[in-house]
Amino acid sequence: MFREGELQKTIANPIEYSGIALHTGKEVNIKCLPAEANRGIIFRRIDLPEKPEIKADSFKVVSTRRCTSIGLAGEDQPRVHTVEHMMSAFWAMGVDNIIIEIDNAETPVGDGSALPFIKLLQKAGIKELGAPRQVWKIDQPLWVKKGKMYLVILPYEGFKISYTLDYDHPVIGTQFYEFDQEENSFIDEIAPARTFGFEREVEALHRRGLALGGSLENAVLIGEEETVNPLRFPDEFVRHKILDVIGDMALNGFIRGHIIAVRSGHYLHVELAKKIREKNNPGR
Ligand SMILES: [Zn+2]
Numbered sequence: 001m002f003r004e005g006e007l008q009k010t011i012a013n014p015i016e017y018s019g020i021a022l023h024t025g026k027e028v029n030i031k032c033l034p035a036e037a038n039r040g041i042i043f044r045r046i047d048l049p050e051k052p053e054i055k056a057d058s059f060k061v062v063s064t065r066r067c068t069s070i071g072l073a074g075e076d077q078p079r080v081h082t083v084e085h086m087m088s089a090f091w092a093m094g095v096d097n098i099i100i101e102i103d104n105a106e107t108p109v110g111d112g113s114a115l116p117f118i119k120l121l122q123k124a125g126i127k128e129l130g131a132p133r134q135v136w137k138i139d140q141p142l143w144v145k146k147g148k149m150y151l152v153i154l155p156y157e158g159f160k161i162s163y164t165l166d167y168d169h170p171v172i173g174t175q176f177y178e179f180d181q182e183e184n185s186f187i188d189e190i191a192p193a194r195t196f197g198f199e200r201e202v203e204a205l206h207r208r209g210l211a212l213g214g215s216l217e218n219a220v221l222i223g224e225e226e227t228v229n230p231l232r233f234p235d236e237f238v239r240h241k242i243l244d245v246i247g248d249m250a251l252n253g254f255i256r257g258h259i260i261a262v263r264s265g266h267y268l269h270v271e272l273a274k275k276i277r278e279k280n281n282p283g284r
Helices: 084-092 115-124 186-190 199-207 236-252 266-279
Strands: 007-011 015-020 027-034 041-045 053-055 061-063 069-071 098-102 126-132 135-137 142-146 149-154 159-166 174-180 196-198 220-222 254-262
Touching: 007 027, 015 115, 027 115, 053 069, 084 115, 084 186, 084 236, 142 266, 149 266, 159 236, 174 186, 174 236, 186 236, 196 199, 196 236, 199 220, 236 254, 236 266, 254 266
Parallel strands: 041 098, 135 254, 159 254, 196 220
Antiparallel strands: 007 126, 015 027, 027 098, 041 053, 061 069, 142 149, 149 254, 159 174
16 A cells, blocks of 8 residues: 655665566566666666666557567667566556566566565565655546457555456456455465467467476466466466556556556557556656
């Protein structure tokens, strides 16, 4: 819960983590460092000359194909892929400022959920900084739409997401979940929900150079009639979609509003995040 006058936060101590990246399949090492107030969430590509920094920001998103990628403007400029799960953990732990040194182009996937990053931040400890946090308040309904996908945000005192997932697949079908920051626990209900993929799509994804690091250790694999690995929640899919919405919205920092999502994905999330920035002024 983020009330008026809440202070910005960072981590208390540096902390490291290693693992495989979901799409590139490469081993990647990250080191999270505390950062001063108003620095933001910064990914620093330490594998590249001059160690370029990419700020997590909805206007820095360069691709939303299968994951959210941020980068500097231009084709061959440095990027960081799949930031959304880490971003949701920063949001949940109230982290506004942090530097993530990363030695590859994609974050580690962990177990496909936000839980490894939550645990990492808990281990590092959270520290308040002496500067007020800016929160984006919604004073008028905003929406984006693409085909059968909808994403709306309404004025609301707190932060709430009502998500309807509707997949033409017997294992998923239609699922609904509502997360209200005041009433629900992100760490217990949302953070453990893993990303998912379809068995029938794996080959095609691999041909496109995607999901190369995907395995039963870091994703729910969906077969024709059931999941190949066991679910953590019967409605794990819709819970993960809420995790993705939160991670993408966290590119703006903190927002107050009620998001109503129907079949939305990274593309719409980022479109709405940008619209929120264009139409609203941050309140303190
Ligand atoms: Zn995801």
